[in-house]
Amino acid sequence: MSSRYHRMRLISATAVALAGGMFTAGSAAADSVIRWMHVEQVPGNIAVWNQIARDFEAKRPGVKVELQFLENQAFKAKLPTLLQSNDAPSIFYSWGGGVLKAQSETGTLRPINAAIDANGGEWRKSINASAVDGLTFDGKVWASPARTGLVSFYYNKELFKKAGVDASKIATWDDFLGAVKTLKQAGVTPIAGGGRDKWPLHFYWSYLSMREAGQKGFADAKAGKNDGFAGKPFVKAGERLAELGKLEPFQNGYLGATWNDALATFGDGRAALILSFENTPSTQASNSTSRKGLADDNIGRFPFPVVSGGAGLTTDSFGGLNGWAVTKNAPPETEEFLRYMASIDVQKVLARDTQIMPVAKGASEAISKPLLKEVAEALAKETWHQNFLDQDLGPNVGAIVNDISVEVVSGSMKPADAAQQIEDAYSLERK
């Protein structure tokens, strides 16, 4: 009996020793591994990201960057589970807003304040302030700004000319409604809309409420002041949206049309306007029936108009804001890598080769296409950057904003009820 016991001990001791040996050997060979999870499907862009990782590895021996690219839905489905497991990536792509905030509250993330404010805030100062602000909650920076974006009106110059509309004269919402009427009278479908996906129409409600409430009014509503989202500016925004809807400005069947259908409608020249992302010149082409779409010089851009009596400015911008979130157990070199990615040289490469809107100051000069350059210039002058509401207000309230935008513009919900619905849902998130 005792000999067997002895033998058992010997075996387990050997096993422990072996495992220990393997562990030290393993860690010596692998050094630090930064595991990076990204949403990217465009092969050309994947090559750029890979190159950035290899360049960093070359600069920083002993650090390995492993990339994983996932499709959008798969990424979003996988992340919540991954974050709670030991298998969490070191950094992952984030859309900011309420989702990032929810993630930060679970204690699975690591704020990057120490790194971004090191050396007298050298990193922080190199980035557009509105981008850093957008990823900060409770004074902590939860993600390193990666890219930004701007939603604005894109129009078909030829169709505008045919109807006799001058885009440069559209400054207020009333001007815009006038232009829609003129286009209709000329037999041109004014706007391409994607009602099935809902969020393309939430751009209108969001912009209108930003223009009505202004930055302060919006922040107050979030804090629950002045009746929150049921307050006057938000009801007014709905009323203006309903006003637009009454003109029947969208293509036939827009309630069943996806975003891609809407881009095709614009790209085919079947509608004169689209309220869309900064990458519209390329996406309208790839979604059009001919795959060529409108020529770049046939597309013009103007910012979302202001409303009379509203507190919002024309330079208040609405658009995406993305960053890299760091998880709790990421290796210490992770912040160094993020600093590298946010550096002006890398941001220039990204702006040039993946056509994103960079966040590093001065990086936008690498953009060559005129329409994109125009967007970059507008972003550089922005007075407020509001992230997409379905991100900012969290997935649940965001989905309600999407829902009510469609309902209000199609005339099946009263603006006051819509505003109340958002307030009811958001009141639960304030806690």
Next chain:
Amino acid sequence: MSAKAVSSGNTLAVSRRSKRSLANSKWPVLILFLPPALLLFTVLVILPMGEAAWYSFYNWNGYGSPTQWVGWRNYQLIFRNSAFTQALINNGLIVLASLCVQVPLALWLATMISSRIKGALFFRLIFFLPYVLADVAAGMIWRFVYDGDFGLVAGISQFIGVEPPFWLADRDLAMYAILGVVVWKYFGFHMMLFIAGLQAIDKSVLEAADIDGATGFQKFRLVTLPLLGSTVRLSVFFAVVGSLQLFDMIMPLTGGGPSNSTQTMVTFLYNFGVTRMQVGFGSAVGVVLFVICVTLAFSYKRVFMRND
């Protein structure tokens, strides 16, 4: 007479003996065969169900562990939600369409092509084809058919010179457009059930009716239909259960829109629970759906399929 009695006595003895040996040998078999099944069932069915019931009392977005207990609020929200009411109505509509259109159509076609007439096999194949398609694929195909810009409907309306309709974009018509697809997709399946049922009917009964001078319709109403009863009840059962599960065809067609006019209970669960990361609320919807399914299935089996 006596031989019969002897033989029945023998079987009795045999069955008694086998019963005793079964009682003796029951445990090893149970111990060997039950645990894997029980374990799988517990881990994959009972446990998730219990978890869903537990989560349904929380306001939880899936991150961390649920902490915010809200009692029955999720259930109250469900029944106050107009989209859920619409989903219930739509599920009812699907059942109704199955009962009033699909099953009669399938039965009619089955009676026509169950006999060995020329071309019957070909038509069986043709009618069964839609059922073979994946639901998602069928949904996507019909999305193109219904498309008012480039679809079949657009082509036809251009041919007759009218403005193309956008059925899937119309709140009042979208659900009927979907019902059309549901009937198209599943009538073949019910038809096959009926064909199998018809072939099981004894030909001599029909011959006897012929000799008695019954007309075709009388034969169908008084002989075929009663004998087909169990198949009809089974077919209706499948239609009801299928309607409660309808999801993957709706998603590519309308995604539940416009204005939630085409939600079913499962698309409601997905749109309001999963995509909005309302795990607590979604679980509550799941529980409601589960209760409805179980109640329907058991009461239907109890009431209508008692003798089948």
